[in-house]
Amino acid sequence: REVEKSKDQLAFLVESSHEAIFTIDLDYNITSWNKGAEKIYGYKAEEILGKSAYILTPKDRHHELKEYISRALSEKSPIHYETVRLRKDGSKVDLMISISPVFDDYGNFLGISAIAHDISDRIRSQEMLRRYKMLSDSTSDIILFVEYPSGRIIEANHAAVKAYGYEQQELLSLTIHDLRANSD
Numbered sequence: 800r801e802v803e804k805s806k807d808q809l810a811f812l813v814e815s816s817h818e819a820i821f822t823i824d825l826d827y828n829i830t831s832w833n834k835g836a837e838k839i840y841g842y843k844a845e846e847i848l849g850k851s852a853y854i855l856t857p858k859d860r861h862h863e864l865k866e867y868i869s870r871a872l873s874e875k876s877p878i879h880y881e882t883v884r885l886r887k888d889g890s891k892v893d894l895m896i897s898i899s900p901v902f903d904d905y906g907n908f909l910g911i912s913a914i915a916h917d918i919s920d921r922i923r924s925q926e927m928l929r930r931y932k933m934l935s936d937s938t939s940d941i942i943l944f945v946e947y948p949s950g951r952i953i954e955a956n957h958a959a960v961k962a963y964g965y966e967q968q969e970l971l972s973l974t975i976h977d978l979r980a981n982s983d
Contacts, residue, residue, distance in 0.1 A: 814833050818916050821833065828850065839886075857885055857891065875900060893919045893922040952970060
């Protein structure tokens with residue numbers, strides 16, 4: 800009875816997770832699929848179960864799927880990586896994926912469990928910051944980002960580094976108050 804209750808609780812946790820949680824067999828076929836996977840990838844369980852995991856993988860990344868699964872099997876431990884996968888509508892999604900080999904009590908391989916977390920917002924933010932940095936470094940105007948209320952400098956462009964005569968890391972260890980005190 801306790802075992803059944805524990806299984807039910809585990810099943811509820813997996814099913815209610817916002818993360819995509821699914822399993823893959825030795826032939827790379829999808830054998831289980833939770834609601835989080837439906838949300839991230841766009842496929843209902845009945846549409847994807849039994850299909851190849853390659854359906855979720857862009858052609859230029861097919862090698863990656865085999866490589867990471869092989870590594871997880873040979874190391875008998877989880878593998879974590881960031882990648883791009885395909886949704887049902889053909890759009891791409893940036894994911895952090897963790898795959899783990901699943902073994903029974905006798906050490907027999909049962910399949911691969913996969914947990915995928917959508918990191919698209921973080922990737923977009925990083926790209927935006929990279930573009931901002933390129934733009935701010937191309938201007939001769941001094942640009943400083945300062946944390947309020949501490950006054951700690953959290954970003955400085957090349958013009959600021961040159962104007963204040965500090966190395967980038969030195970400038971980022973100062974506060975705006977330090978700069979004002981040094982200019983008096």
